[in-house]
Amino acid sequence: MFANAVEMYSRMQNLWVSPDGYTLPHILKACGGLPGFEMGRQVHGQIFRLGFVKDVFVQNGVIAFYAKCGKIQSAKVVFDGLEFRNVVSWTSMISGYAQNGQPIEALRAFHEMREMGIMPDWVALVSVIRAHTDVEDLAHGKSIHGCIIKMGLELEPDLLIALTAMYAKCGQVMVARCFFDQMKVSDLILWNAMISGYAKNGYAEKAVELFRDMISKNIRTDSITARSAVVACAQVGSLELARWMDNFISKSEHRDDIFVNSALIDMFAKCGNVDMARSVFDRTFNKDVVVWSAMIVGYGLHGRGREALDLYLLMKQAGVFPNDVTFLGLLTACNHSGLVEDGWRLFHSMKDYGIEPRHPHYASMVDLLGRACYLDQAYDFIMSMPIEPGVSVWGALLSACKIHRHVKLGEYAAERLFSLEAYNTGHYVQLSNLYASARMWDRVAKVQILMREKGLSKDLGYSLIEINGKLQSFRVGDKSHPQSKEIYEELESLERRLKQAGFIPHTDSSLHDLNYEEMEETLCNHSERLAIAFGLISTAPGTTLRITKNLRACINCHSATKLISKLVNREIVVRDANRFHHFKDGVCSCGDYW
């Protein structure tokens, strides 16, 4: 009850009751907890005047206060001024660095402490573990685990929680789960660490399962639990699960938490329903820059660029300042809607807000220019970059060269990519596709030989479709489904109707080395068509089909899906590796620009 403590302290001051060496650590803790920087600074001044400069309890309190307020420099000044420093003084500095995103400094301070011959206790080690977690140095983290055992601290519950969090965050979820299962007492932070660890490392279903466990066991959740569970649902991608989560949150105490709501907005956008994201956005009070950005990113993902830009204007009117993520969302939105001039203008307005563009911003601009056929300008733009262009930037250029069949520039981009990442399959496939788009079959073959020499093979395509809340996965030419026969019958009937409607498959890219019949067959068996066919026979007429695929939509499937949406009178929502496509009445929301 920090605010009450501060209020009580003010009353004490008004009555001219002087604080002593016991009062001051309490009030400092309250100021650090709020945090109330101004109040704490006044207390610091008072400490100086009252002569508590040598009281290590009071001074440690001051260090921790500054560290909690993010004023690590001030904390360091106080720390350096101390005559005697004990393990608490050091821990305050170590945790201060760790909490303020300087884990390397934290570890350096820990090293220095050891050189001074000061023995860490379990609280100190908790911060050291966190620092190792943040630099993703699992090897050194494990060695700290060893020290803990040697020191006989392995039964300290909170230390075990910190270790669990470390293993979970560093991707060792099985190890973390062992700790979790062996823990004697149920602890909220332990559950949170396990859930977010699962979510962070791609075990979204496991994370959701654990969250449901908590609810069924009536274990208290906080906003961090809720947020982590929402992030996991966003990863799963099921709209039905997303709805369940939203319903749960809106009935819980977390409904007005902006941390949770920004995650909900992101979740709905990623699960394919940007309008539901908007309704969470609208019900959120005191929107901060993250809430606004999440909504802008959501519109961008769905190719609703105009709405993203309009929202940005509203955001500025509301007095909220944009940050680097806001701009990334805006640039992506412009990209997906072909708003070249708006994107260009926004990129250059970043400096007005003191925001330095990072690699993704540059890559987004290259994509924007390249896609709109300004290839030379994209190249000049890369050459004028103040930072070394990386994989994302050259990748965007290569992709644009493929679209516009600019072989020479594309080859150059591919060279840069190979020198940066010699074993990334995607780059070779892109180059091969570039040659195929220009009908340079001999060079396509050369790339394929190169890939074989390096032991690389194409990523297999797959599509997921959600039917009655269950996700069903299909690979290219998949025949493993129990209803496979019906699915292929539906597929054949679809193909007949496509042909009758005058659909002619493109024969340009990626399939050059097959003869015509083989090519046609392969196209029809593309995984998303299987998912569509399965969706059609498994749902009532008129139901929207929601499909997720791991690769980008190919030109054939894209054209076919447009027509299918009209022929069967269904809305089909496809999330590819890059963005969302909403197919309806024969057109796609991306306007064939992706």
Next chain:
DNA sequence: CTAGGGTTAG
């Protein structure tokens, strides 16, 4: 009667 820790959105 007093100090230090872990889980945290776009």
